[in-house]
Amino acid sequence: MSDSSVSNPPLKIAILGAGAWGSALAKLANYNGHTVYLWSRRLGNSLAESIHSIDVLVSAISMRGVTATIDQLHSLKLPDQIPIVTATKGLDPDSTCTPSQLWGRGFPDHPIVVLSGPNLSAEIQQGLPAATVVASEDLEAAKIVQRVFASNRFRVYTSSDPMGTELGGTLKNVIAIAAGVCDGLQLGTNAKSALLTRALTEIIRIGTHLGGKTETFFGLSGLGDMLTTCNSALSRNYRVGYGLAAGKTLEQVLTELGSTAEGVNTTNVLIEIAHRERIPVPISWQVYQLLNHQITPQKAVESLMERDLKPEFYL
Numbered sequence: 001m002s003d004s005s006v007s008n009p010p011l012k013i014a015i016l017g018a019g020a021w022g023s024a025l026a027k028l029a030n031y032n033g034h035t036v037y038l039w040s041r042r043l044g045n046s047l048a049e050s051i052h053s054i055d056v057l058v059s060a061i062s063m064r065g066v067t068a069t070i071d072q073l074h075s076l077k078l079p080d081q082i083p084i085v086t087a088t089k090g091l092d093p094d095s096t097c098t099p100s101q102l103w104g105r106g107f108p109d110h111p112i113v114v115l116s117g118p119n120l121s122a123e124i125q126q127g128l129p130a131a132t133v134v135a136s137e138d139l140e141a142a143k144i145v146q147r148v149f150a151s152n153r154f155r156v157y158t159s160s161d162p163m164g165t166e167l168g169g170t171l172k173n174v175i176a177i178a179a180g181v182c183d184g185l186q187l188g189t190n191a192k193s194a195l196l197t198r199a200l201t202e203i204i205r206i207g208t209h210l211g212g213k214t215e216t217f218f219g220l221s222g223l224g225d226m227l228t229t230c231n232s233a234l235s236r237n238y239r240v241g242y243g244l245a246a247g248k249t250l251e252q253v254l255t256e257l258g259s260t261a262e263g264v265n266t267t268n269v270l271i272e273i274a275h276r277e278r279i280p281v282p283i284s285w286q287v288y289q290l291l292n293h294q295i296t297p298q299k300a301v302e303s304l305m306e307r308d309l310k311p312e313f314y315l
């Protein structure tokens with residue numbers, strides 16, 4: 001148990017989704033002495049029993065299961081006013097909403113907290129040090145969640161910008177695919193730095209348009225998560241890009257992965273939003289065309305290099 005156990009009374013936490021991330025979050029909460037009820041379809045346990053008299057609900061369900069899970073919870077009795085934590089990094093293809101928006105609409109009387117940061121689950125399962133952000137418009141709820149997960153191996157910061165925190169973690173998955181292509185094609189360190197730096201500008205452009213704050217994208221859940229995901233073969237999104245650069249089909253890469261790579265769906269939804277809102281997203285657009293079999297990885301690089309010349313910033 002961690003040193004903070006005295007000031008951190010044990011709570012009952014339900015974690016929905018027993019995949020890679022839900023299991024790692026369960027381990028972190030267990031480490032702090034909390035009682036964890038881990039639920040997933042695959043485990044076959046009862047959702048009603050898992051949420052009975054809990055203090056905090058955490059969702060680590062992949063994007064495609066979020067709406068169905070919210071619907072299922074509606075027919076059950078969720079304890080009043082408990083914080084709902086969303087740790088999903090994705091965008092809903094039907095509504096283009098973020099997971100926290102879906103949870104907020106589904107449970108308007110509950111504080112919604114976004115948990116997002118550079119958090120590769122395999123490293124967290126090994127007990128390696130990491131940090132994350134818990135963001136909410138309800139600071140008290142964010143502090144409760146901070147105490148649930150914070151320990152000497154997991155540093156948790158609060159934030160009052162849930163939208164920026166969520167979008168940083170979500171949009172960087174698109175860039176991780178591009179980074180995998182960059183490394184897979186062996187384009188070099190200069191190219192990778194140029195890609196990530198311009199990608200951050202792109203993320204900030206779209207993220208602030210959708211309501212996030214600029215500073216948040218320079219923090220752990222933005223730049224921090226982008227650095228992690230774009231530089232690690234542990235990242236499934238990075239591996240998607242790397243596999244495409246090696247000439248594999250998307251279907252082949254996803255079959256070999258056998259687990260969630262949210263960036264594929266996120267790219268499609270992001271391009272829908274960018275077209276609707278008329279926001280330029282040149283890097284994400286190349287990723288979109290690549291994923292949708294419209295160009296080769298080499299052609300994507302050429303297109304980015306041959307764009308119209310312009311100032312770096314409009315100062």
Ligand SMILES: NC(=O)C1=CN([C@@H]2O[C@H](COP(=O)(O)OP(=O)(O)OC[C@H]3O[C@@H](n4cnc5c(N)ncnc54)[C@H](OP(=O)(O)O)[C@@H]3O)[C@@H](O)[C@H]2O)C=CC1
Pocket residue numbers: 016017018019020021022040041042043060061062063064065066068069087088089090119120121122259260262
């Ligand atoms: N892995 C990581 O390092 C991190 C992942 N994340 C994010 O967390 C989310 C989950 O990722 P991860 O755990 O890695 O993915 P996994 O593929 O390992 O697990 C996905 C989980 O979602 C559940 N799920 C999928 N579809 C449905 C559905 N229709 N109804 C109910 N449950 C469903 C699965 O349930 P079942 O087992 O029953 O199929 C499983 O528990 C993603 O959005 C990811 O981006 C965030 C930070 C780190």
Ligand SMILES: O=C(CO)COP(=O)(O)O
Pocket residue numbers: 089117118119120121173176225228229234235236237238260261262
């Ligand atoms: O979000 C993550 C790390 O912060 C996990 O990345 P992948 O989903 O690409 O594995």
